Amino acid sequence: MDGALISGFHLLLEIYPDGSTYKEILENSFSQLKAWKAKNKRLRIHVEFGHFASREIANSVFSKFAGISGSIGMNEDELSMFNNLHGVPAKGLSNMEAEAVGRAACKLASLHGLGTLFIHTREFVLAVFKPDTENSDESEISENWVKGKWDNKENPVILKAARKKLDAIGFGLKCAGAYAASGRLEGREFVEKEALKLEESRFGREQLEFFLTAFNGTTCGQGAFALIEGTCFASCPHCSANLR
Secondary structure (H helix, E strand, O other), X not given: OOEEEEEOHHHOOOEOOOOOEHHHHHHHHHHHHHHHXXXXXXXXXXXXXXXXXXXXXXXXXXXXXXXXXXXXXXXXXXXXXXXXXHOOOHHHHHXXXXXXXXXXXXXXXXXXXXXXXXXXXXXXXEEEEOOXXXXXXXXXXXXXXXXXXXXXXXXXXXXXXXXXXXXXHHHHHHHHHHHHHHOOOOOHHHHHHHHOOEEEOHHHHHHXXXXXXXXXXXXXXXXXXXXXXXXXXXXXXXXXXXXO
């Protein structure tokens, strides 16, 4: 098994009819993931969030699983639930302001040294990441990243890492758009063909421009990236079907 996608924690209740709590479920899930990682050190774990019943549960899930997960995904509303941790006002996040989303995501990811945090708003996706420590061909990047030596966005290895992340985000957006438009997902050739029919989000493109200004970013393909205090940001607008 190369990877595991974990979700459903947003359905947890604080107390169940039998008197048990969500904490017992979290502990059991965490123990299972630790067992999998013990058997396969290279196992990639992604935890996908949802709208939690309470901030207490959301904070517990994040603090419990950020350390063992390679990546976590959430939307702008879920990100705003963590404003007690990142300190960014909820209004800017709910309005999908790229600068607010970027600063909140950076702070949240840095709390536990999370490898990648994806924020998928309705209009754009923003990822906060550091080069993949599990890939041998990026071991030099990772070693120096931890030491804070990669602070020049013109560095070829930084450009390579950003381009790789933006390509992945872009293809993910194409998959989501193609599926939403057609109800089907039939391989890469199908996705690329369907993606030609999609329109880029105007609001997402506007926020990308704000991203470039706020973080002194650099355009890369259909998106952009920036470096802030040793952390790399990448952002790309959504694409969707023109239903008019």
